Amino acid sequence: MIQNLPLLDRRETVARLLRDRGDLLVVTGLGSATYDVAAAGDDPRNFYLWGAMGGAAAMALGLALAQPDRPVAAITGDGEMLMGLGTLATIGAKRPANLSVIVLDNERYGETGAQPTAIAHGVSLTDVARSCGIDAPDDIRDMNGVGTLAERLKRTDGPLFANIKIDARDYPRVLPARDGAWLRSRFREAVLGIAP
Amino acid sequence: MSGAWPDELFEVLVRQKVRQVAYVPDAGHSRLIERCTANPDMETTVLTTEEDGVALLAGAWLGGDRGILLMQSSGVGNCVNMLTLIENCRMPFVTLVTMRGEWGEFNPWQGPMGLATPDVLTRMNVQVHRVDAPDQAAATLDAAIAQSYDGLQASAVLLSQRLIGRKDFEAED
Numbered sequence: 001m002i003q004n005l006p007l008l009d010r011r012e013t014v015a016r017l018l019r020d021r022g023d024l025l026v027v028t029g030l031g032s033a034t035y036d037v038a039a040a041g042d043d044p045r046n047f048y049l050w051g052a053m054g055g056a057a058a059m060a061l062g063l064a065l066a067q068p069d070r071p072v073a074a075i076t077g078d079g080e081m082l083m084g085l086g087t088l089a090t091i092g093a094k095r096p097a098n099l100s101v102i103v104l105d106n107e108r109y110g111e112t113g114a115q116p117t118a119i120a121h122g123v124s125l126t127d128v129a130r131s132c133g134i135d136a137p138d139d140i141r142d143m144n145g146v147g148t149l150a151e152r153l154k155r156t157d158g159p160l161f162a163n164i165k166i167d168a169r170d171y172p173r174v175l176p177a178r179d180g181a182w183l184r185s186r187f188r189e190a191v192l193g194i195a196p
Numbered sequence: 197m198s199g200a201w202p203d204e205l206f207e208v209l210v211r212q213k214v215r216q217v218a219y220v221p222d223a224g225h226s227r228l229i230e231r232c233t234a235n236p237d238m239e240t241t242v243l244t245t246e247e248d249g250v251a252l253l254a255g256a257w258l259g260g261d262r263g264i265l266l267m268q269s270s271g272v273g274n275c276v277n278m279l280t281l282i283e284n285c286r287m288p289f290v291t292l293v294t295m296r297g298e299w300g301e302f303n304p305w306q307g308p309m310g311l312a313t314p315d316v317l318t319r320m321n322v323q324v325h326r327v328d329a330p331d332q333a334a335a336t337l338d339a340a341i342a343q344s345y346d347g348l349q350a351s352a353v354l355l356s357q358r359l360i361g362r363k364d365f366e367a368e369d
Binding site: 025027047049050051052053054055056058059060061062063064065066067084086087089090093094180181183184187188191192194 | 215216218239241242243244245247248249250251252253254255256257258259260261263277278280281284285286287
């Protein structure tokens, strides 16, 4: 719920999460999460979704199961996560140790006019994740917490869920490539060494 | 539901090096799910909704795994928007669909999606292969997997209700 507590800056938060990312593979949820990850610096090991709403965590799960020795993170928004809420049950049942799901939570659908999500009405994604048996810290509200999370993302003792409370500031979009076929070829070449 | 065809389908998955098997259960898939789950070289994932399987298999392929989605025809409708991921990224995709709503179907609620399934898949640029006879099942799946993973296309193999057998309900009148 919206409370009078300080909120984090989304661009600063994501830049911190990815600053020393090590081997981390990233799948982004459509909209602002995609722009935030692009703004932190393009990388062939990022797979940006521009659609497929509700699919970011499921896609990261398939990737994590295929690459069990490498850390994998889905970075998405609260609206996108709510559309794929069942995926948290699937992850909780499957328990991939190398998967983290990170939600940038501004309690709004930022792409469509900042309409409130269910989170603004009191729903807690952290509680949902915990109910699914996924290890989840309390909602992250400061940069110390973000720094701790950044280190944790590089480990493979999950699965992990983390909800980060960010402010609703609307940044100029930073647009990564949106040709999906090119993005997947680039990703597979960087991660698997498979030429397109 | 009898005969060797589910075991033959399993052998095809092994031979084609399909590693990730995602599913929403159907009685017609039960033998195949059992075989895949018992195989330590396969990663089986039970889904809460079929569209998650489309995204999961896309991620699996990004990571170098071949996969297959098992579902019944009612689940095809749940996949529509997520199939744009496969098309936009020109990714391989294979699904094995047990058909309902045909061949003496008892439950009228299975009718509309069963009838729409081939058209919906075709409209989303998934090539449809239908199997009516047990001796065609393995060869059809083998061809679909080859075309998908070697030919980078999306394929669906529809297992007809005549093949899998009608679902038995006790007659009430």
